[in-house]
Amino acid sequence: MCDTCGCGSPSVRTIDVDERLLALNTAMAEHNRAHLAERKILAVNLMGTPGAGKTALLETTIVKWRAYRRILVIEGDQATDRDSARIAAAGATACQVETGLGCHLDAHQIHDALHHLDPREGDLLFIENVGNLVCPALFDLGERLRVVVTSPTEGADKPLKYPPMFRAAHVVVLNKCDLLPHVPFNLDEWTAYVREINSHARIIKTTALSGDGVGEWLAEIDNLRRSLLVGISV
Amino acid sequence: MHELSLARDLLGAIERKLYPGDARVVRVNVGIGSATGIMSESLRFAFRVICEGTRIGGAELCVTTIAARSRCGNCGILFEFDGMIGRCPACGRFSGELLCGDEMILRTIEVADV
Numbered sequence: 466m467c468d469t470c471g472c473g474s475p476s477v478r479t480i481d482v483d484e485r486l487l488a489l490n491t492a493m494a495e496h497n498r499a500h501l502a503e504r505k506i507l508a509v510n511l512m513g514t515p516g517a518g519k520t521a522l523l524e525t526t527i528v529k530w531r532a533y534r535r536i537l538v539i540e541g542d543q544a545t546d547r548d549s550a551r552i553a554a555a556g557a558t559a560c561q562v563e564t565g566l567g568c569h570l571d572a573h574q575i576h577d578a579l580h581h582l583d584p585r586e587g588d589l590l591f592i593e594n595v596g597n598l599v600c601p602a603l604f605d606l607g608e609r610l611r612v613v614v615t616s617p618t619e620g621a622d623k624p625l626k627y628p629p630m631f632r633a634a635h636v637v638v639l640n641k642c643d644l645l646p647h648v649p650f651n652l653d654e655w656t657a658y659v660r661e662i663n664s665h666a667r668i669i670k671t672t673a674l675s676g677d678g679v680g681e682w683l684a685e686i687d688n689l690r691r692s693l694l695v696g697i698s699v
Numbered sequence: 700m701h702e703l704s705l706a707r708d709l710l711g712a713i714e715r716k717l718y719p720g721d722a723r724v725v726r727v728n729v730g731i732g733s734a735t736g737i738m739s740e741s742l743r744f745a746f747r748v749i750c751e752g753t754r755i756g757g758a759e760l761c762v763t764t765i766a767a768r769s770r771c772g773n774c775g776i777l778f779e780f781d782g783m784i785g786r787c788p789a790c791g792r793f794s795g796e797l798l799c800g801d802e803m804i805l806r807t808i809e810v811a812d813v
Contacts, residue, residue, distance in 0.1 A: 476811055476812040476813055477725060477809055477810065477811050477812075478809070478810050478811075478812070479807050479808070479809050479810075480716055480717075480807060480808040480809075480810060481806075481807055482712075482716055482805045482806060482807060482808060483804065483805075483806055483807075484712070484804065484805050485802050485803070485804055486705075486708055486709065486712055486803045486804065486805055489704075489707075489708050489711065490704075600701070603701065603736075625784070625793065628783055628784040628793075629736065629783065632797065658793075660772070661772070661792050661793040661795075662784070662793060664772035664795050664796070
């Protein structure tokens with residue numbers, strides 16, 4: 466037997482595995498997804514920069530729909546329950562998850578929050594992730610739709626600088642479009658960068674505070690919710 | 700990245716493959732896609748720390764890189780690249796659809812009986 470590394474030793478045995486690691490988070494995310502699909506609940510994971518307007522977009526959504534649709538929101542923030550207070554004031558049920566040192570929500574936190582919220586069939590579930598363009602992209606929560614909310618003040622090159630986030634998105638919302646005439650943001654350049662990273666994502670331009678463009682956002686969510694309810698896969 | 704939690708997942712996956720009689724793990728071979736953003740050095744460090752005191756403690760973690768492959772969304776050609784984002788060699792645009800390179804694979808576990 467080799468003294469340096471032990472090679473050639475008859476007592477060393479190799480176990481062939483060749484398995485893709487289904488990380489603990491992924492396994493829990495699949496569990497969440499199955500649970501949500503069973504109850505026909507559309508789960509939307511809202512990600513994006515701090516201050517892009519994720520909460521504002523949710524507030525506008527809730528105000529439009531609160532009269533005839535049950536909306537549940539899981540709010541992820543490093544600290545405080547300020548966002549869940551805003552969500553509750555807008556008229557939806559909120560569950561705040563304070564992540565502390567954590568920079569993202571994970572599937573276990575969503576699992577616990579779901580048990581707390583106890584959603585009913587046909588409910589709409591929004592998960593507002595921690596504001597961060599890096600880590601949330603790497604953690605599947607069991608959602609049906611992944612949305613990135615971004616805004617013109619962040620600059621046009623963010624899709625290139627944070628590719629996993631934009632690659633993972635089904636929908637990219639450019640919010641605060643009322644600022645476009647006032648900031649040095651080239652919309653065509655930004656759109657081209659999003660398309661280079663992700664050729665499929667739907668791009669929706671909104672101004673959550675005034676409600677401009679929000680109709681297109683609501684239609685996107687509602688179409689998906691309806692298809693889930695009638696069992697069409699899209 | 701989150702190498703510490705990945706190391707914990709890796710430790711769990713290894714434990715599930717071992718038999719009670721397996722005395723000591725000497726080497727673990729993993730493949731990591733270049734588009735995962737996982738840093739091998741950080742993973743090795745986290746793995747060493749997390750395995751201390753177990754029968755996997757002291758095992759060498761051998762990491763091989765799996766090249767990321769993409770299909771260009773513009774011209775449709777397949778190309779390999781290194782890192783998290785790749786530029787199409789034909790048309791110069793950034794990657795379209797990622798085909799592989801975002802995975803972590805546990806390949807083999809080498810076990811010593813004593």
